[in-house]
Amino acid sequence: MRNLNEENVTDAVLGKLENCADPRLKDVVASLVRHLHGFIREVEPTEEEWLAGIRFLTEVGQKCDDKRQEYILLSDTLGASILMDAINHRISEGATESSVLGPFYREGAPVMESGASTAGDTQGEVVTFRGRVHAPDGRPIEGAMLDVWQTAPNGLYEVQDPDQPDFNLRGKFSTDADGTYEIRTVKPVSYSIPDDGPVGKLLKAVGRHTFRPAHVHFIVSAEGYEPVVTQLFTEGDEYLESDAVFGVKNSLVVPYQRRNGGHLVEYDFGLRPIA
Amino acid sequence: MRNLNEENVTDAVLGKLENCADPRLKDVVASLVRHLHGFIREVEPTEEEWLAGIRFLTEVGQKCDDKRQEYILLSDTLGASILMDAINHRISEGATESSVLGPFYREGAPVMESGASTAGDTQGEVVTFRGRVHAPDGRPIEGAMLDVWQTAPNGLYEVQDPDQPDFNLRGKFSTDADGTYEIRTVKPVSYSIPDDGPVGKLLKAVGRHTFRPAHVHFIVSAEGYEPVVTQLFTEGDEYLESDAVFGVKNSLVVPYQRRNGGHLVEYDFGLRPIA
Numbered sequence: 001m002r003n004l005n006e007e008n009v010t011d012a013v014l015g016k017l018e019n020c021a022d023p024r025l026k027d028v029v030a031s032l033v034r035h036l037h038g039f040i041r042e043v044e045p046t047e048e049e050w051l052a053g054i055r056f057l058t059e060v061g062q063k064c065d066d067k068r069q070e071y072i073l074l075s076d077t078l079g080a081s082i083l084m085d086a087i088n089h090r091i092s093e094g095a096t097e098s099s100v101l102g103p104f105y106r107e108g109a110p111v112m113e114s115g116a117s118t119a120g121d122t123q124g125e126v127v128t129f130r131g132r133v134h135a136p137d138g139r140p141i142e143g144a145m146l147d148v149w150q151t152a153p154n155g156l157y158e159v160q161d162p163d164q165p166d167f168n169l170r171g172k173f174s175t176d177a178d179g180t181y182e183i184r185t186v187k188p189v190s191y192s193i194p195d196d197g198p199v200g201k202l203l204k205a206v207g208r209h210t211f212r213p214a215h216v217h218f219i220v221s222a223e224g225y226e227p228v229v230t231q232l233f234t235e236g237d238e239y240l241e242s243d244a245v246f247g248v249k250n251s252l253v254v255p256y257q258r259r260n261g262g263h264l265v266e267y268d269f270g271l272r273p274i275a
Numbered sequence: 276m277r278n279l280n281e282e283n284v285t286d287a288v289l290g291k292l293e294n295c296a297d298p299r300l301k302d303v304v305a306s307l308v309r310h311l312h313g314f315i316r317e318v319e320p321t322e323e324e325w326l327a328g329i330r331f332l333t334e335v336g337q338k339c340d341d342k343r344q345e346y347i348l349l350s351d352t353l354g355a356s357i358l359m360d361a362i363n364h365r366i367s368e369g370a371t372e373s374s375v376l377g378p379f380y381r382e383g384a385p386v387m388e389s390g391a392s393t394a395g396d397t398q399g400e401v402v403t404f405r406g407r408v409h410a411p412d413g414r415p416i417e418g419a420m421l422d423v424w425q426t427a428p429n430g431l432y433e434v435q436d437p438d439q440p441d442f443n444l445r446g447k448f449s450t451d452a453d454g455t456y457e458i459r460t461v462k463p464v465s466y467s468i469p470d471d472g473p474v475g476k477l478l479k480a481v482g483r484h485t486f487r488p489a490h491v492h493f494i495v496s497a498e499g500y501e502p503v504v505t506q507l508f509t510e511g512d513e514y515l516e517s518d519a520v521f522g523v524k525n526s527l528v529v530p531y532q533r534r535n536g537g538h539l540v541e542y543d544f545g546l547r548p549i550a
Contacts, residue, residue: 009354016481035310057332071332240277250278
């Protein structure tokens with residue numbers, strides 16, 4: 001294994017995996033090496049470009065902390081997350097369509113009574129989400145859990161905003177015996193993904209905007225069913241056609257109906273039994 | 276741009292580059308997106324595997340600091356660096372062959388007199404490197420600069436080792452009117468690349484060792500010539516056939532001749548004029 005060149009280097013690197021005891025890891029790393037080398041062969045980076053790439057990847061990692069995940073943002077904005085999502089949810093008849101998790105999910109949101117508000121003292125247009133969680137055959141699912149999160153009307157998730165209380169606009173709601181849920185919150189807004197880091201710089205450099213259409217995130221789960229990670233988008237939002245993270249699906253775009261000085265969103269979630 | 280799926284997502288992401296004002300950046304990012312998506316389509320990662328990948332990339336970035344560059348180590352150990360090097364030095368007749376830069380180069384090494392030692396008080400077998408820097412036609416190059424660095428006999432570069440003085444075993448030497456240089460140092464050893472970080476963990480997980488054959492790094496440069504980034508390897512080293520970063524070339528393997536209780540390495544470097 002000497003004198004490696006453009007012709008033989010990829011096989012040499014792949015050959016070094018011969019002692020890998022984990023066949024799945026071996027396949028993943030082999031594919032990574034082939035595609036990484038394919039990218040280099042296609043682009044033929046100069047040494048300055050290669051160093052710029054090293055610096056970019058380093059900065060993305062260093063921008064991450066317990067409240068920010070810049071690599072998920074990179075995956076989202078390059079369309080990798082929605083492709084991953086499509087591959088992992090090929091069979092979805094009877095279930096709500098999924099969308100990207102995004103970088104701002106937090107475990108441990110407070111469990112709330114049906115009809116309670118996640119918004120605390122947050123000012124904004126009041127909105128109620130109401131509907132049922134059901135199986136593919138329409139039977140209601142009792143005790144399904146809806147884990148929800150969204151930005152405040154200033155466009156920031158609480159982890160990004162020192163002026164919001166811990167876990168503001170996050171909550172877990174379970175369904176009643178008839179599968180119904182009810183959640184109160186404030187109307188979500190379209191907002192820019194974090195644009196002060198390397199991912200924001202990259203998007204700007206390639207002429208892309210950083211905005212997402214208004215949405216509320218949901219993870220809907222129930223014992224014996226496949227969980228669904230998804231988002232509900234606001235009908236009429238100006239960014240529905242150009243979401244910076246490619247997450248919009250028609251079945252997830254919902255109207256906000258005017259009710260009693262606020263808004264009502266009616267939406268039923270479908271879950272599939274675990275195969 | 277809604278309802279993206281396995282079939283249409285890649286084109287949708289590429290379409291978002293239409294406003295990129297920098298044609299080279301556009302090509303690089305488009306190739307990155309195609310290969311990233313190709314990797315995902317081939318591997319079909321589960322969501323847990325995707326998150327493990329996100330965590331790995333984050334850890335690699337966070338392991339980097341002013342003395343450690345884990346992303347260069349990743350590039351080196353996946354064969355990306357030596358492929359880059361091959362692509363950037365296709366035409367090398369008359370020049371010394373190149374090899375990887377590695378993650379431990381530091382700018383600003385002290386300029387030394389010909390024949391001086393970079394080793395200070397470092398204990399080890401004394402070795403003298405001696406030779407000429409010449410153009411392809413054999414003419415000596417006066418005032419060429421040799422920027423050299425290596426580990427101590429404990430296998431650590433000074434940046435990794437608080438017990439070594441700043442810039443220990445690093446130095447810059449220039450050639451005389453007849454193109455000659457002379458450098459004193461201690462004999463380099465084979466050593467493990469840093470294995471306490473995510474790259475070390477990855478190599479272990481795929482069944483690879485982390486060792487490099489003994490070598491001294493050189494950047495040889497001169498006004499009007501293409502610089503050469505290279506390494507001289509020790510003949511007979513047990514890791515010449517399995518270098519963890521794929522850097523060994525036969526023309527760079529040198530014998531250590533016994534002389535006066537120490538060693539002598541004679542090596543001439545060739546530089547090509549800038550085209």
